[in-house]
Amino acid sequence: MAEPLRVVVTGAAGQIAYSLLFSVAKGDVFGKDQPLELLLLDITPMMEVLNGVVMELMDCAIPLVKNLVATDDPNVAFKDVDAAFMVGAMPRKEGMERKDLLKANVKIFKAQGQAMEKLAKKSVKVVVVGNPANTNACILSKYAPSIPKENFSCMTRLDQNRAQAQIAAKLNVSTEKVSNIIIWGNHSSTQFPDVAHAKAEVQGKVVTVPEAVQDDNFLKNEFIKTVQQRGAAVIKARKLSSAMSAAKAACDHMRDWFIGTKGGNWVSMGVISDGSYGIKEGLMYSFPVTIENKKITIVQGLSINEFAREKMDATAKELEQELSDALAECVD
Template sequence: MSNSEIVNVVITGAAGQIAYSLIFNVIKGDMFGNDQKIKLVLLDIPAMIDGLRGVVMEIEDCAYPLVSSIVCTTDVKEAFTDAHYAILVGAMPRRDGMERSDLLKANAAIFKVQGKAINDYANKNVKVLVVGNPANTNALIASTCAPNIPKENFSCLTRLDHNRAKAQIALKANVNVKDVHNVIIWGNHSSTQYPDSRCGYINLPTGKTPISNVIKNDQWLQGEFITTVQKRGAAIISARKLSSAASAAKAITDHMHDWVFGTPEGEYVSMGVPSDGSYGIPEGIIFSFPVTIKNGKYTIVQGLPIDPFSRALIDSTHSELIQEKTSAFQFIE
């Protein structure tokens, strides 16, 4: 899309804390570039409308020149009409006493409605990023309910896990995080995800060096590193009594920026995308893979080695996604 055009960007759950950080990244130009004008469409439930109006006042008071217009709404038709990008942050959180089936049912209803609205009203080239959990399955529901939108235009956020993995490697190796490359998040955005350092490298003064040759601690790389990334969200909630908002907003910004502008040559990032049979993951779920991106199109990186340790973890997270799909889809049929 030409920068002379105004892009319509929809953010759902727009009165929530993740959106509160995300919105300002978008309107500063971090996501779509410093010269891309934006129509910002903020969608939330009626109970949140007063808070949303307060957010709009803050946006106005920032006086960012990229903001062409702001729409504040509770109506999905108004929100998604002619949308170029849809960032679906809002979802039903799990509450005390809520069974997982209740959570899946509540979110199936939300993403069925939003998927249908995207199908009926959005630009047919719309790019959709699902953040609200369970993100992989919610993205699959939205995509299923939007048959007129290409499946590859739906993704879910695993970039937060990817960024967390890079940060843990950087801390352990005592290097700057910018020098850590090509870690991978496989599978579900859940505690079964597989953070994989095997194909990654670190830029040292002597050149590109495999992560394992720098850290030289396979027990840590196959143990504490993995569990730390898997449980990082829960650890943040335990520490601050709130979920990770700023880091989630940064990851959303990174995900969409790369989807629009592409990845550097030789660099891959993690995205939850429709499985196509790669790495033994059959079609029919949204699965986090390593991808490269060019001209707005992602490509799953092929030919990476999968050892028995990795195969077991990839199969485990795949199994969880199949179970989630089976449970959730009974509520949309």
Template sequence: MAEPINVVVTGAAGQIAYSLLYQLAAGSVFGPEQPINLRLLDIPPMMEVLQGVVMELDDLALNLLREVTPTADPAVAFKDAAAAFLVGAMPRKQGMERKDLLSANVKIFKVQGEALDKFARKDVKVLVVGNPANTNALICSHYAPSIPKENFTAMTRLDQNRAQAALAARLSVQVDRVQNVIIWGNHSSTQYPDAHHALVHLPTGAKPVPEAVNDDAWLNGEFVEKIQKRGAAVIAARKMSSAMSAAKAAGDHMRDWWIGTRPGKWVSMGVVSDGSYGIPKDIVFSFPVTIKDHQFKIVQGLPINEFARAKLNATAKELEEERAEANSVLEQ
């Protein structure tokens, strides 16, 4: 069996981590042959809660799980890390402006970027889940200059999974029959869930989703809005944000990054823009990617119609605004 790898989960006493940790310990992300050491980072007031999580991890009695280290010290958490799930973030409190939230979180991701730079492996794979995820990933990468930019990603996989499930329901097929739906842009309500390049596998063969749905008004209207607002709908019903589905999506994202995508299939990830599709460079933008040997490649050459262009521009503009706000906080 392979040597254990160090896997960091921040926000480890929180609700997403609670669903994520079992997947990691059970081998459903890094594979059944890969033992792991878990480094659990949270803030000092959460250390007692974290002890309870550690007890439960012990009680899972799983072979793949070797050391478990709860800590409030980023230097301890990120030491020799091979993979990091940056879930911990300041939640939005009542009366808090978006800017206040951004300001609190940007500072957290600066500290964690610096710690990754100093202590983690140079090939560490970093997945940012904590919101605003795209801009947090950008800041984190900026403060970890010794680690390649390609090693920092933001999670839009939950949006992709939501979109895939919504299309499968609309077409009355199982969810794995739908592939290659894309999430473009920010993990926010400006994201563009795009089904125009997706395929559905029907008993009669593969068909483009727009042809199978045969209702462009729905695909460009109700479908897009449903995915953009799904997170808010879960909060309204549950009085808490999506946790089980967010944890599953984080596992999906990291597993594909670690193990690779299957031929002909692509997945969406927030990655540092290289200018593909005319998107400004130096923002973390969600693109369709394929992955091989731990490296992703942005899928090139998809036709972008006028409707899509406007959506891509709007979400890119929001990300540029977030970057400017983040920079102004960091300059203070």
């Protein structure tokens, strides 16, 4: 049997982690024959709740889990880790300004980045789920400079999954019949869900999504708005933010990173921009990517029309401002 992978989950007492941990533990992410050591990190006031989560994981009696550690110490949580799900972040509270949220998260991700720099494997694969995910991932990378920038990512897979489900419902097909939808930019209401290069299998024939839907107005308006505002709609209905779907998306993201993408399919991930598609270098921006042997490659050469260019630039502008505000809070 393989050596256990050391996997850290932050915010481990929270709602998203509650769904995430079970999926990871039973082999949905790293494989059904890959043993795991799970390191669960949360803040001190949440340790009693976290201990309850540990009890439940133990009671699941999952053979792949060889060790469980619950801790409030980043120096314990990040030691020799192979993979990191950064779920924990300061949520925006009523009356809180955006700059206050950024300031609080800079503090959290600075401390965690410093612990990672000191203790994590340099090959660690990191996905940031906690919002603002793109900017939090940039801060994390800044404070772990010896870990390659390409090892840091943020999750836009939830947005991709949402978009895929919307198109599948519109076409009355199952979700696996829809592929290659792109999420460009920020995991926020400025993100751009793009179906121009997406494909759908309808009645046994593979066609482009615009060809299958045949409703340009829907694709440029209602569809984009629904995906952009889906998180808010869930909160309104459920009185809580997306948890089960966010956990599933985080699992999808990390599984593809470790297992790879297949055929001509790509997935959306927030990665550090290398200047592709005219996006400023250094921004954590969501692109379509392929993955082989754990190496992420941005899909190149896609045609970008005027409508898409405008949407892509708008979300990039928001990200530049966010990162600038966050960096202003960094006191080295």
